[in-house]
Amino acid sequence: MAVAKDRGGRRRPMSQINVVPFIDVMLVLLIIFMVTAPLLQQGVEVDLPQAQAETMEPDPERGEPVVVTVSRDGQMSLNQGPQVNVPLEPRDLGEIVAGLLAQRPNTQVYVRGDRNVDYGRVVDAMVTVQAAGVSRVGLITDPAESER
Known part of the structure; x- marks a missing residue:
C-alpha cells in the first residue's frame, strides 16, 4: 500500500x-x-436452386421462422430447437416442429433444399412439417442470376 x-x-x-x-x-x-x-457460426452448407421469385419480408410479429434444411446427402436439420443443425430423422423433425409450433402457433416454416438432392427428400420434409401442424410451408431459393 x-x-x-x-x-x-x-x-x-x-x-x-x-x-x-x-x-x-x-x-x-x-x-x-x-x-x-x-x-x-454453425450451419449446413446447401447449394440452393435459383428462381425468379418475389422476395418475402420477414414478419417481426411472428418471430424467427423455422427453417428445415435438406442437405445434398438428404439429411434434414432445423435452425431452431434442441438440436440445431444436427441431422434428424423425419419422426424427430416432426416432433420438434410440433413443439416449436405449440410455443408459437403463428411461426412461419420454410424448407431449404439443396439443388442436387433428390426431390422426394424435399417433399418428405414438407409432408413431415405439414403433419406436425403447419398449414403453409414456403420454399427458399436463391435469386436468379439476372436479379443479382
Missing part, C-alpha cells in the same frame, strides 16, 4: 485501485471470444 505524508509529517495510507489485473482478465476474455465466435 502506498503511503503519503501530510503537512504534519505523519504518514497516512493512500487507497488506490489496481486496474492491471482487471485489464489482464479483459484481454483474456477478448481472446477467448475472438477464438470461439467463428466456431459458433
Whole structure:
C-alpha cells in the first residue's frame, strides 16, 4: 500500500485501485471470444436452386421462422430447437416442429433444399412439417442470376 505524508509529517495510507489485473482478465476474455465466435457460426452448407421469385419480408410479429434444411446427402436439420443443425430423422423433425409450433402457433416454416438432392427428400420434409401442424410451408431459393 502506498503511503503519503501530510503537512504534519505523519504518514497516512493512500487507497488506490489496481486496474492491471482487471485489464489482464479483459484481454483474456477478448481472446477467448475472438477464438470461439467463428466456431459458433454453425450451419449446413446447401447449394440452393435459383428462381425468379418475389422476395418475402420477414414478419417481426411472428418471430424467427423455422427453417428445415435438406442437405445434398438428404439429411434434414432445423435452425431452431434442441438440436440445431444436427441431422434428424423425419419422426424427430416432426416432433420438434410440433413443439416449436405449440410455443408459437403463428411461426412461419420454410424448407431449404439443396439443388442436387433428390426431390422426394424435399417433399418428405414438407409432408413431415405439414403433419406436425403447419398449414403453409414456403420454399427458399436463391435469386436468379439476372436479379443479382
